[in-house]
Every structure is written in structure tokens, then in C-alpha cells.
Amino acid sequence: MILSDELVKYMKRTELTEQKREYAKKLIKSLGVCSCSSLYGAVGNDIELITSIACSHKLCNICNWNRQKQIRRKYYRWFGENEKLAVMFRDGARKVTTAAQREKWESAGYVFATEVKYDLMHLTLTVPHTEENGWRGKEFYFKELTRAFNFMRKSDDWLRWVYGGEYGVEVTKGENGYHIHIHALLFVRKATRNRDKLHKVIFESWNRLTVDSNSHRKLFDDKEIESIKKGNKLFDDDFISKLNPRGATLIGLENIFTINNNGEKVRVGEWCDSRMMKAVMETISYHFKPKMLEKKDGNHDMENLVNILEAVHNQRLYDKFGCLYGEKSLNLKDDSLLQDFEEVKELIDEETGEIFAKRYFITNPVNLYHIGDGDAMVIKMRKNATSIELGERSTRGAIEVLVQKLKNRHNYAM
Numbered sequence: 503m504i505l506s507d508e509l510v511k512y513m514k515r516t517e518l519t520e521q522k523r524e525y526a527k528k529l530i531k532s533l534g535v536c537s538c539s540s541l542y543g544a545v546g547n548d549i550e551l552i553t554s555i556a557c558s559h560k561l562c563n564i565c566n567w568n569r570q571k572q573i574r575r576k577y578y579r580w581f582g583e584n585e586k587l588a589v590m591f592r593d594g595a596r597k598v599t600t601a602a603q604r605e606k607w608e609s610a611g612y613v614f615a616t617e618v619k620y621d622l623m624h625l626t627l628t629v630p631h632t633e634e635n636g637w638r639g640k641e642f643y644f645k646e647l648t649r650a651f652n653f654m655r656k657s658d659d660w661l662r663w664v665y666g667g668e669y670g671v672e673v674t675k676g677e678n679g680y681h682i683h684i685h686a687l688l689f690v691r692k693a694t695r696n697r698d699k700l701h702k703v704i705f706e707s708w709n710r711l712t713v714d715s716n717s718h719r720k721l722f723d724d725k726e727i728e729s730i731k732k733g734n735k736l737f738d739d740d741f742i743s744k745l746n747p748r749g750a751t752l753i754g755l756e757n758i759f760t761i762n763n764n765g766e767k768v769r770v771g772e773w774c775d776s777r778m779m780k781a782v783m784e785t786i787s788y789h790f791k792p793k794m795l796e797k798k799d800g801n802h803d804m805e806n807l808v809n810i811l812e813a814v815h816n817q818r819l820y821d822k823f824g825c826l827y828g829e830k831s832l833n834l835k836d837d838s839l840l841q842d843f844e845e846v847k848e849l850i851d852e853e854t855g856e857i858f859a860k861r862y863f864i865t866n867p868v869n870l871y872h873i874g875d876g877d878a879m880v881i882k883m884r885k886n887a888t889s890i891e892l893g894e895r896s897t898r899g900a901i902e903v904l905v906q907k908l909k910n911r912h913n914y915a916m
């Protein structure tokens with residue numbers, strides 16, 4: 503609500519185009535109702551928050567926190583069940599897919615051949631841009647960036663190395679204007695020096711796909727050449743000579759790692775061990791930490807925020823590709839709150855084995871207050887607070903009611 507209040511004040515003192523004003527109004531409205539309809543469960547005087555109906559706006563902090571939490575939980579579970587991928591063939595064409603999608607491709611005529619393990623790598627893609635011309639004359643180039651990435655993923659060289667993955671588009675602003683870039687988690691074919699070999703493939707392709715005729719750089723100087731060579735032992739003078747100075751040369755590709763207590767990079771160990779999962783979770787978290795929502799000097803940058811609101815409208819900022827395309831268990835869209843409560847257990851009396859009678863109700867969190875913190879925190883209902891009592895006997899049943907209310911688009915903000 504602090505962000506909402508700041509945005510209201512900014513709109514009162516600033517001339518905006520009608521379109522920008524409409525996008526700002528939509529954000530204010532979304533922030534005003536986000537999580538106002540929340541489901542609680544109570545046993546006697548003990549109240550617990552179960553879940554909330556969020557607004558799903560791209561620039562809502564609550565929703566981005568929820569997205570990050572949900573998708574990380576889904577990947578955490580998924581990697582535990584998918585150490586290997588299935589390789590299938592049909593008429594000489596190869597398809598690499600997940601265990602969950604194997605049956606689908608078998609019904610399409612593909613024949614299972616073998617299973618393969620894979621390495622995980624973090625890819626960062628940028629493009630040359632300036633404050634005056636952006637990239638290729640556009641200040642905001644979301645569509646153009648993702649289109650180039652999609653084109654690269656269709657190349658034979660890419661497909662020889664990358665089985666699939668997921669990515670997010672991030673935007674920041676610096677001295678060279680808006681910096682729109684991609685963070686991706688790649689599933690890479692295991693091989694000797696696969697990082698350097700794949701990095702070379704991506705570097706050459708991305709440099710070619712991102713050439714900007716407006717770029718002031720006509721040649722690489724000696725310092726730039728040395729910098730490019732340091733990124734990969736396979737880069738030589740012949741490779742450098744084939745690069746276009748007007749294309750991208752800042753391309754990051756690393757095996758996923760964690761940072762130890764000494765600030766050193768530590769590569770992951772066994773599959774799904776704590777180091778691997780921490781590295782994966784950190785990589786995925788990049789997608790749901792909008793830099794435009796970070797405060798500077800205690801305030802949000804309203805001008806940038808309003809500009810971004812218009813630019814990201816109807817833009818896909820997160821997606822899966824390759825073997826993960828169609829993997830429903832990893833879908834970001836929360837089409838059912840029930841997905842997060844498949845393993846909910848009711849409270850059971852250890853002595854009698856009886857299920858504690860729990861009542862469920864929907865209300866606005868403003869109708870409650872907290873005493874204490876952490877595990878000792880207690881939730882209390884305010885006097886004369888209004889709520890919608892549900893007659894369900896189980897958590898899952900109560901959530902089903904909440905989901906149905908959401909589908910019916912009723913307004914249950916208390």
C-alpha cells in the first residue's frame with residue numbers, strides 16, 4: 503500500500519499520457535485488493551492463515567513473492583523426480599522429453615531409445631544498448647529480445663547441446679538507459695568441457711542475432727579482445743575475427759554454483775543435494791525480483807515504474823522451452839490453489855486419533871492482528887470484524903470453495 507500511495511501522489515503532480523494513466527490506475531486497483539480475500543482456519547482460539555487470493559499483477563510485490571515461492575517449490579519437487587530425461591525418435595527425428603510427457607510423445611509415434619542425465623547451467627544474455635537509441639532504436643525491446651532468443655533456440659547448434667530449460671526477462675536502468683536482459687536455467691548435454699563448447703556456440707549465434715546498425719562500435723580494441731578471450735579458453739584470434747563489433751559480446755554462461763562462507767564459488771555436488779538445490783533456487787529467483795520495485799533513498803522511482811507499466815503490458819516475461827515445454831507440473835499460472843495443498847494433513851489428537859474440529863472462514867487480513875513473532879506468533883480476530891464462514895470440514899474442501907469463488911469472479915474482499 504506504500505507503493506500504491508506513492509503512485510497516487512505521483513499521478514496528482516505529474517502529467518501522464520492517457521494510456522500510462524490507465525495502466526497506473528490498474529496497478530493501484532490491483533494493489534488495493536491483493537490478498538484482501540484470505541482463507542483462515544481456526545481450532546478453538548488458534549487461528550492460522552491458509553492462503554489468499556492475490557491480484558497477479560506483474561509489478562505487485564506480494565504476487566512476485568508468491569510466484570517465487572510457488573515455482574521454487576514446484577522445481578524443488580520436480581528435480582527430485584527427474585534426474586534423467588527420455589530420448590525418443592520418430593523417422594530419424596530426435597525428441598528429448600520428461601518422464602511425465604513420454605506417453606504423450608509415444609502416442610504421437612515416437613519410440614523410446616534411452617535416458618540421459620544432464621548438467622545445469624545459468625545463462626545471462628544482454629544486448630548492446632544506449633540511452634539515446636536503446637537497442638535498434640527502441641527504448642523498450644522486450645519482444646525483440648525474446649524473439650531473438652527463440653530464434654537461437656531453434657538452431658541445430660543449440661539443439662545439439664541444450665535439452666531445454668526456463669527463462670525470465672528482467673529490466674533495470676543505468677547510465678545506458680533501460681537494460682533488458684535474460685536469465686535462463688539450461689539443461690545441458692553432459693560432455694567434456696561442455697560449458698566452453700556451448701558458450702562458444704551461444705556467443706557466436708547471439709552476437710550475430712543482436713547486431714545493431716546504430717551501434718557506435720565499429721571495431722574491437724585490444725582491451726575488448728582480451729576481455730572476450732578471458733571468458734572462454736576456446737576463443738582464438740580466428741574466432742574473434744568472425745564476430746561483429748555491433749553485436750552483443752557480454753554473454754554469461756556458468757555451471758550453477760553456491761557461495762561458501764569465504765565468498766568463493768562452490769560447484770554443486772550430488773544430484774539434489776543441498777548445494778545443488780540452493781543454486782537452482784537462486785537462479786530461478788532472478789525472475790521474480792523486479793528491480794523497478796526496489797527503493798532508492800527510501801522511495802520508489804515512480805517515473806521508471808510508470809514507464810515499465812506500459813512497456814510490460816501483455817509481455818510474456820517468463821517461459822519454459824525444449825523438454826520443459828508442456829510440463830504442466832511446472833506451470834507458473836496458478837490455475838488452482840489446490841496444487842499447493844496436495845499434502846495437507848489435518849490436525850489429529852495423538853491420544854484419541856480424532857481429527858480436531860476446525861472451522862474455516864474468509865476475511866480481509868486487516869480484520870486480524872498478530873501478537874509475537876516466529877513460531878510464537880498468535881493471530882487474533884479484531885472485535886466486530888466481518889468474515890464469511892465456510893461449512894467445510896477439511897482444508898482441501900475449504901480451498902475448493904475459495905477456488906470456486908475466484909472462478910465465479912465474485913468480490914469477496916471484506
